[in-house]
Amino acid sequence: MAALPPSVAKALEEARKLVDWEGFDRGRVEAAIKEMLSKVDVVYTHYLENCVGCAACAPACPYYPVSEKYGPVEKAEHTRHIYRREATLLGRLLGPLLDAKKPKKPEHLDMLVEMVYRCTNCGACYLACPFGIDSGSVIKGLLAGLVSRAGRLPLLMAVFEALERTGAFMEVPALRQIWDDVMKKAADAIGRELPFDKPGSDYMLFVSMADAMFYPDAVIGAVRILEKSGVDWTLPSQPLGFRPPIAAVVGFSPEAKQVLKALDERISKLQPRSLVLLDGGFVYLWMRWNLPKVLGRRPSYRVLHIVEFAYQMLREGRLKLRQTEDPVTWHDPCQLARRSGVTREPVEVLKAASRGFRLLPHHGAESLCCGGGGGIGCLSMQMIEQMAKIVGVDPSMLVTGEKERRFIEKTQEAWAIAVKRKIDDIRKSGAKTVVTACPVCMHSIEGGARLYGLDIEVKHIAAYLAERLA
Numbered sequence: 001m002a003a004l005p006p007s008v009a010k011a012l013e014e015a016r017k018l019v020d021w022e023g024f025d026r027g028r029v030e031a032a033i034k035e036m037l038s039k040v041d042v043v044y045t046h047y048l049e050n051c052v053g054c055a056a057c058a059p060a061c062p063y064y065p066v067s068e069k070y071g072p073v074e075k076a077e078h079t080r081h082i083y084r085r086e087a088t089l090l091g092r093l094l095g096p097l098l099d100a101k102k103p104k105k106p107e108h109l110d111m112l113v114e115m116v117y118r119c120t121n122c123g124a125c126y127l128a129c130p131f132g133i134d135s136g137s138v139i140k141g142l143l144a145g146l147v148s149r150a151g152r153l154p155l156l157m158a159v160f161e162a163l164e165r166t167g168a169f170m171e172v173p174a175l176r177q178i179w180d181d182v183m184k185k186a187a188d189a190i191g192r193e194l195p196f197d198k199p200g201s202d203y204m205l206f207v208s209m210a211d212a213m214f215y216p217d218a219v220i221g222a223v224r225i226l227e228k229s230g231v232d233w234t235l236p237s238q239p240l241g242f243r244p245p246i247a248a249v250v251g252f253s254p255e256a257k258q259v260l261k262a263l264d265e266r267i268s269k270l271q272p273r274s275l276v277l278l279d280g281g282f283v284y285l286w287m288r289w290n291l292p293k294v295l296g297r298r299p300s301y302r303v304l305h306i307v308e309f310a311y312q313m314l315r316e317g318r319l320k321l322r323q324t325e326d327p328v329t330w331h332d333p334c335q336l337a338r339r340s341g342v343t344r345e346p347v348e349v350l351k352a353a354s355r356g357f358r359l360l361p362h363h364g365a366e367s368l369c370c371g372g373g374g375g376i377g378c379l380s381m382q383m384i385e386q387m388a389k390i391v392g393v394d395p396s397m398l399v400t401g402e403k404e405r406r407f408i409e410k411t412q413e414a415w416a417i418a419v420k421r422k423i424d425d426i427r428k429s430g431a432k433t434v435v436t437a438c439p440v441c442m443h444s445i446e447g448g449a450r451l452y453g454l455d456i457e458v459k460h461i462a463a464y465l466a467e468r469l470a
């Protein structure tokens with residue numbers, strides 16, 4: 001294998017040092033608990049203090065059918081044990097009598113990491129809870145950071161995080177090649193040079209490396225949609241991160257904030273009025289809702305998804321579609337729909353694109369999660385082998401050993417059960433094409449359809465609409 005570029009080798013080395021699937025380093029665990037508790041604000045206090053254990057949230061969870069121990073409250077309770085022990089007087093005094101305890105052995109960390117990777121942060125439990133308790137936020141916002149800092153984080157995720165934060169992913173020759181190829185095809189699709197890095201544009205297309213890697217046809221489709229709409233637009237000449245801020249998925253809040261601030265600086269220099277995203281997963285959530293909190297002010301641009309852009313353009317008569325008869329449906333990505341309220345626009349846009357559009361039995365805020373979010377969807381040996389090939393390393397460099405390998409296999413087995421409800425829902429709709437807007441949802445639904453023998457095509461909304469431009 002060719003020698004790695006020094007920045008890539010350094011990022012891999014840095015990632016490797018963070019990961020420990022065997023040991024229990026008391027100092028690291030204590031520091032991780034301290035960091036976790038520093039995030040507990042008034043909202044988290046409500047989540048941690050006011051659950052009555054009614055289990056109304058349980059049936060909503062995609063991982064509850066895997067095992068009762070993966071119910072929302074069961075998973076979140078592990079965070080409460082630590083919170084009570086470390087942050088409440090009674091917990092300190094009465095300890096185990098109040099279920100107030102903290103991890104003390106390697107097997108405790110093993111159990112906690114299992115809980116973290118049985119939650120997609122889909123928000124379905126939040127919607128179901130009569131007290132508005134967001135167990136997903138407790139699990140992914142608090143517990144994930146603790147277990148990752150303590151060393152129990154998948155090496156692949158640590159590598160993604162280090163490559164993004166350091167910018168080293170752009171030194172990987174295969175990734176550069178993917179980016180250049182996609183940009184060339186996008187330029188060919190509109191028959192002119194791409195308007196890279198144009199200052200003061202009305203719309204800037206947000207393209208990450210993951211966008212170019214996982215759905216190049218969506219990037220090309222979005223370029224065609226922007227061009228066809230006749231708006232003043234631009235796009236970055238270099239990717240805006242790998243899939244930013246990927247640190248958020250493993251609960252590394254300071255690193256996620258660092259990446260977001262750097263991104264905002266890059267984008268702000270070009271002064272776009274609006275930023276158009278393709279990714280309806282956590283990237284949308286962070287850019288739309290968390291960026292203002294990170295910056296302490298509103299960004300100088302509006303953040304919207306390509307489906308919101310297309311809806312606006314259709315209403316203004318700037319975009320015209322050839323209406324077909326496709327039996328097509330829309331899968332609501334949890335972060336775009338349940339957590340951000342973008343539910344009407346995709347329906348209206350797809351109705352304009354096809355008379356055969358039909359809703360899924362569970363849709364909008366009530367949509368069923370695909371089971372792949374929160375890092376679960378990319379935890380497979382196939383993904384590790386694919387990434388190893390791209391980065392130019394042996395797959396053994398992206399997994400620490402047998403214990404982590406077994407954890408990944410068990411996570412895949414759990415996902416295979418969690419995705420079934422989604423596939424059943426799609427089957428009931430009779431749709432032959434599922435349109436959505438998140439790389440993980442696409443990957444998860446494609447995998448689930450293969451597993452359960454459902455013959456469907458899964459497409460990104462930008463690619464689907466671009467095929468129907470009038």
Ligand code: SF4
Nearest residue numbers: 051052054055057129
């Ligand atoms: S999180 Fe809400 S719905 Fe779930 S058990 Fe607690 S109080 Fe009940």
Ligand code: SF4
Nearest residue numbers: 061119120122125136
């Ligand atoms: S956020 Fe979703 S996956 Fe996580 S506990 Fe709640 S319902 Fe389950």
